[in-house]
Amino acid sequence: xxxxxxxxxxxxATQFYDLIxxxxxxxxxxPVVPVPSGFLVQPVDADxxxxxxxxxxxxxxxxxxxxxxxxxxASAAELVQGYLRAVRRRRRILPLWMPGIGPVRAGALLVxxxxxxxxxxxxxxxxxxxxx
Numbered sequence: 001x002x003x004x005x006x007x008x009x010x011x012x013a014t015q016f017y018d019l020i021x022x023x024x025x026x027x028x029x030x031p032v033v034p035v036p037s038g039f040l041v042q043p044v045d046a047d048x049x050x051x052x053x054x055x056x057x058x059x060x061x062x063x064x065x066x067x068x069x070x071x072x073x074a075s076a077a078e079l080v081q082g083y084l085r086a087v088r089r090r091r092r093i094l095p096l097w098m099p100g101i102g103p104v105r106a107g108a109l110l111v112x113x114x115x116x117x118x119x120x121x122x123x124x125x126x127x128x129x130x131x132x
Contacts, residue, residue, distance in 0.1 A: 002063070007060075007061030008061055008063065009056050009057075009059075009061050009062045009065060010063070010064050010065065011049075011052060011053060011056060011065050011067075012064075012067045012068070013044055013049045013067070013068045013069070014041065014042045014043060014044050014067070014068070014069035014070065014109060014110065014111060015041055015042075015043045015044070015109065016043060016044060016045070016046040016049070017044070017045055017046070017070075017121075017123060017126040017130075018046055019043070020043050020079050020083075021083065021126075021127070021130065024079065024080050024083035024084075027080060028080070028083065028084060028087070028089055030091070031091065031092075032091065032092045032093075032094050033080055033084075033091045033092065033093045033094065034094050034096050035075075035076040035077045035093055035094070035095055035096070036076055036095070036096060036097075036098040036101055036104075037077075037095035037097050037098075038075070038097075038101070038104075038105040039075060039076040039098075039101060039104055039105070040073055040074070040075055040104065040105065040107065040109065041073070041074060041075075041076065041079070041104075041109045041110070042069035042070050042072070042073045042074070042109065042110045042111055043069075043074075043079070043123065044068060044069050044070040044119040044121075045070070045119050045121040045126055047121075048068075048119040048121060049068055049119070066111075067111040067112055068111065068118065068119065069110060069118060069119065070118070070119045070121075070122070070123070071118060071119055071120055071121070071122055072122070072123075073110055074123065076095075077093050077095055079123060080093055081093060082123050082124055082127065083127060086124070086127040086131055087131060
């Protein structure tokens with residue numbers, strides 16, 4: 001695409017809260033919730049990414065723009081714990097070492113470098129709005 005000569009803009013966004021919620025809901029059905037240890041993510045609200053995409057689409061082509069992620073980095077265990085608190089469910093969380101996620105442990109799912117387009121809505125705010 002970059003070599004096509006056509007104008008373009010690409011926004012890389014981290015995982016959406018909706019994906020994390022789906023996984024947490026399924027995992028919370030188990031009496032013990034397994035989560036990958038060392039699994040760090042920086043999930044973001046899909047509505048905030050959509051707003052940024054609209055802003056970019058209405059502007060001039062900008063090539064690769066700064067990545068967009070949520071307001072904080074969290075482990076899988078922290079996110080599942082937040083979900084369990086929100087739904088008032090008690091489960092034991094069991095962090096497990098899982099092969100093949102070395103790049104995730106090294107930050108592959110995080111925003112690379114500072115981003116002026118960071119999301120503001122937190123996981124807890126997302127859950128509060130979604131689980132009413």
